[in-house]
Amino acid sequence: MTPTRGFDTYRLLLRNQWKTTKRSSKTKQSPFIWLVLGAMVCYVGFTLFVLGYHFERFAIVFFPGSIPVLVVNQYLLAGFLSLFFIRFLFQQTPRMKLTPYLHLPLLKRDLVVFFQASSLISVHNVYPMLFFVPFWLRYVLPGHEPVAAWLWIISIMGLIGASHFGNLVLRSILRWRAAYFYPLIVLLIVITILDETSGYGMTRTLSGFMFGQILSANMVSFTLTMSIFLAFGVWSSVLLLKTLRRPVITAPETAIVRKPRTVPARFGVTGQLFYLELLLMWRNRRPRHYLILSLVFSTMYLVIMMATELAYGGFIFDGLIGLFASGGFVLNYGQLMFSWDSTHFDGLISRNITFRQIIRAKLLLLQASCLILFLLSLPLFIWLKPELLAVHVAFLLYNAGITTVLVMELATRNSQSVDISQSGSFFNYEGFSSKHWLWFIPTALPPTLFMIAVQNHLFAGLILLASLGFVNLICTELWTNYFSRGLSLRKYEIAQGFRNNAR
Amino acid sequence: MRVEIIDVLKRFGKKTALNIPSWKLEDGEIVGLVGSNGAGKTTFLRLVLDLLHPENGRVEIDGISVSRSAAWKASTGSYLDESFLIGFLSISEYLKFVGAVFGLKNGTTERALEQYRSFLPSRSDDVSGKLVRELSTGNGKKVGIVAAMFIRPDLLILDEPFANLDPPSQIRLKQNILRLARENGTTMIISSHDLGHVTEICSRITLLDDGHIIRDEKTSSETLSELQSYFAS
Structure with a gap:
C-alpha cells in the first residue's frame, strides 16, 4: 500500500479539521456566552482599530512631539516580545492534533506541514493586525514609497509569524528541558531591566533602525526579518517532526513510591x-x-x-x-x-x-x-x-x-x-x-x-x-x-x- | 441486597440506550449480564450505580431509589472501568484509601486483602511501589476488582471482569467471586462476554439486546449452549 501524499493528505486533513471544529464542545456554548464573547471581541477589535487609526492622539500623551511612525518603529521589537509572552501563556501547540493520524499511511512530513500551516490560523495572529493595518493605512502608506510601505507591512506579518513559530520552538525545547524555563525567564527580566535602566535602550534603537531601514526600501533589513520568520518556521517543524519520532516526552510521569503514604483512619x-x-x-x-x-x-x-x-x-x-x-x-x-x-x-x-x-x-x-x-x-x-x-x-x-x-x-x-x-x-x-x-x-x-x-x-x-x-x-x-x-x-x-x- | 429496575428509559440523544419496564434481583442472587457490544450492559450498570440519570423510571436498592439516598453506597463494591482507579496512588495506597472510605482501619484492610494476594499483581511482576497508572491494563483491572471485593460488600457490580486477565487470574477471580458469595451472601451483577465463565458462576442470566431484556432466566445445564447458539446466529 502506498501512503497518501501531498494534496490528497491536506484535503483529507482539512475535511477532518473542519468537522473537529464544527463538533467541538467549544463551539457549542450557550447563546448568552456567545453574546458576551462577541461583545468582548468587538470591543477589543474596535479599541485596537481606533488605537491604530488615531495613533497620534495616544502618542501625544506618552511621546509628546514624536512622529507616530518613528514611535511605533522603536517599540516594534519590544511589542513582539510582549506578544510572545501572551502567546506563551495561551497559544496551543499542534502536537496533540497529529496523534490520531500517526498510525495511518500518511507521511509524517505532510502531517507536520499541514498542522504547522493550519496553526497559523490563530487569534494571536489576527488581533495585532487590527492595530497595524489601520496604522499602516493612515500613517505609513501615505507618507512613504509604495514599495517601502508594502515591505513594512509584510515585515510586520513576518514578525508575527516568527513569534508564532518561535513560541512553538520554545515550547518544544521546554518539553525536553523543562528546567530551562525559570533561568530563561530570569535572564529575560534581567536583560530587559538592564537595557532600560542603563539608558542605552538597545532594543528600541535596534527596532527603530531596522524598521526605519525597511521604510527606506532597504532589502537587507527586510530579508533579515523574513529570514527570522522562515528560520523559526523550519526550526519548529523540525522539532515537531523530532517529537513525533521520540514520543517519550508524553509518557506518564513515573514515580516509585518507596513507602506508601496513607492517612490514619x-x-x-x-x-x-x-x-x-x-x-x-x-x-x-x-x-x-x-x-x-x-x-x-x-x-x-x-x-x-x-x-x-x-x-x-x-x-x-x-x-x-x-x-x-x-x-x-x-x-x-x-x-x-x-x-x-x-x-x-x-x-x-x-x-x-x-x-x-x-x-x-x-x-x-x-x-x-x-x-x-x-x-x-x-x-x-x-x-x-x-x-x-x-x-x-x-x-x-x-x-x-x-x-x-x-x-x-x-x-x-x-x-x-x-x-x-x-x-x-x-x-x-x-x-x-x-x-x-x-x-x-x-x-x-x-x-x-x-x-x-x-x-x-x-x-x-x-x-x-x-x-x-x-x-x-x-x-x-x-x-x-x-x-x-x-x-x-x-x-x-x-x-x-x-x-x-x-x- | 435487593435491586429493582422500574420502568427505566435511558436515551443518549435520539438513541434509546436502555428500556427496561421491570427487572428484579433478589438478595444473594448472582446475575450475569450478557449481550453484544452496544446492547446496554454498561449503561445498565451505571444506572444501578447512579452514575447516569434515566429519562424515566428509577432504580431501587432495598426499596429506596438510588438517586434519593446514598445509603446503598456503604455496602456496595463496584468496578466498571479505569475511571474507578486513582492512577497517581500506589496499589497499596489505593486499596488503603478505598478501605478508609468504607471505615476500615489500615490493619483491617491489610488482613482483608490477605485472601486476594494471589490475585493481585505480585512482586514478581515488578509492580511493588509503582503507581496504579503505570500498571498494565490487566494488572490495573485486578486492583480495581479487589478494591470492589475486599470490603465484603452486600452488593457487587463488575463490568467485564474477565476481559484482559490471563487464564490463571480468570480462574482465581472465579474462585474469589464464589467464595465471597458463599461466605458473605453478596448479591452480584456481573456483565461479561465470556459465556463460559458467566454461566459457571451466575445463578441467573439476563440477556440484553439493543437496550431491551430479551431473556432472563435461571442458569441451567443448557444455558451455555443456548447462549452460544443465540450469539452465533
Whole structure:
C-alpha cells in the first residue's frame, strides 16, 4: 500500500479539521456566552482599530512631539516580545492534533506541514493586525514609497509569524528541558531591566533602525526579518517532526513510591480526601505546575508588582496584589477543582463518599492555601510595602471566605476533563472553557473596584472587606451544604462530560 | 441486597440506550449480564450505580431509589472501568484509601486483602511501589476488582471482569467471586462476554439486546449452549 501524499493528505486533513471544529464542545456554548464573547471581541477589535487609526492622539500623551511612525518603529521589537509572552501563556501547540493520524499511511512530513500551516490560523495572529493595518493605512502608506510601505507591512506579518513559530520552538525545547524555563525567564527580566535602566535602550534603537531601514526600501533589513520568520518556521517543524519520532516526552510521569503514604483512619473520609488532593498535586505534572505558578505569583511576581510605582491606578494594583498574594492558588488551581478528578470521578462518586465530604475537603484545601500563601508572602510585604499589610490581612479573609466560594461555584459547573498525568507541557489550557474567562470578571473585578470606591476611607473599607470574608468563612458549613446539593444535582452532567472528553 | 429496575428509559440523544419496564434481583442472587457490544450492559450498570440519570423510571436498592439516598453506597463494591482507579496512588495506597472510605482501619484492610494476594499483581511482576497508572491494563483491572471485593460488600457490580486477565487470574477471580458469595451472601451483577465463565458462576442470566431484556432466566445445564447458539446466529 502506498501512503497518501501531498494534496490528497491536506484535503483529507482539512475535511477532518473542519468537522473537529464544527463538533467541538467549544463551539457549542450557550447563546448568552456567545453574546458576551462577541461583545468582548468587538470591543477589543474596535479599541485596537481606533488605537491604530488615531495613533497620534495616544502618542501625544506618552511621546509628546514624536512622529507616530518613528514611535511605533522603536517599540516594534519590544511589542513582539510582549506578544510572545501572551502567546506563551495561551497559544496551543499542534502536537496533540497529529496523534490520531500517526498510525495511518500518511507521511509524517505532510502531517507536520499541514498542522504547522493550519496553526497559523490563530487569534494571536489576527488581533495585532487590527492595530497595524489601520496604522499602516493612515500613517505609513501615505507618507512613504509604495514599495517601502508594502515591505513594512509584510515585515510586520513576518514578525508575527516568527513569534508564532518561535513560541512553538520554545515550547518544544521546554518539553525536553523543562528546567530551562525559570533561568530563561530570569535572564529575560534581567536583560530587559538592564537595557532600560542603563539608558542605552538597545532594543528600541535596534527596532527603530531596522524598521526605519525597511521604510527606506532597504532589502537587507527586510530579508533579515523574513529570514527570522522562515528560520523559526523550519526550526519548529523540525522539532515537531523530532517529537513525533521520540514520543517519550508524553509518557506518564513515573514515580516509585518507596513507602506508601496513607492517612490514619481517625482523620475520617474528609482527611483521606484532603490528603488525596495533596498527592494529586504532588504526583502529577499539571496540578503541580499550578502549585508552582501560585507560589511564583505570591512571591516573585509580587516583588515586581510591589516594586513598580504607578502614577495612577494604584488602588486597582493594590486590589490585585491583595487578591493574588493569598488567593493565587485558589484562582489558579481552584477553578479546575473537579476537572482534576475527571479520570477517577466515577469511582469517587460511586463509593462510600458523600458529596459533603468531597466539598468539605476541597474547601478546606482552598482555605488552607490562602493562609499558607499569606504567611509565605508576609515577609515580602513587611520588606517592600509595609503600608499594604492591612490590605494583605483583609484580602486573606476575603480570599478564604469569598474567593474560594466564587471559584467553587464555577468548579461545580465545569465538565471539561483534564489529563493530569499526560499533560506536562507548560501552560496547557485543556479543561478550560470560555466560562472560566468570563468567571474571572465577577471574581477579580469586585474587590479591585471596591478598592477604588473606598480609597478615601481605606481602613474602614478594608475592615468591611475583611468582615465580609470572615462572615463567609464562618458560614463554610452552609456553603458546603449548598455546593453538595449543586454537585449532587449536576453529577450526571459532570460525569458524562468527563467520560465524553476522555474519549 | 435487593435491586429493582422500574420502568427505566435511558436515551443518549435520539438513541434509546436502555428500556427496561421491570427487572428484579433478589438478595444473594448472582446475575450475569450478557449481550453484544452496544446492547446496554454498561449503561445498565451505571444506572444501578447512579452514575447516569434515566429519562424515566428509577432504580431501587432495598426499596429506596438510588438517586434519593446514598445509603446503598456503604455496602456496595463496584468496578466498571479505569475511571474507578486513582492512577497517581500506589496499589497499596489505593486499596488503603478505598478501605478508609468504607471505615476500615489500615490493619483491617491489610488482613482483608490477605485472601486476594494471589490475585493481585505480585512482586514478581515488578509492580511493588509503582503507581496504579503505570500498571498494565490487566494488572490495573485486578486492583480495581479487589478494591470492589475486599470490603465484603452486600452488593457487587463488575463490568467485564474477565476481559484482559490471563487464564490463571480468570480462574482465581472465579474462585474469589464464589467464595465471597458463599461466605458473605453478596448479591452480584456481573456483565461479561465470556459465556463460559458467566454461566459457571451466575445463578441467573439476563440477556440484553439493543437496550431491551430479551431473556432472563435461571442458569441451567443448557444455558451455555443456548447462549452460544443465540450469539452465533
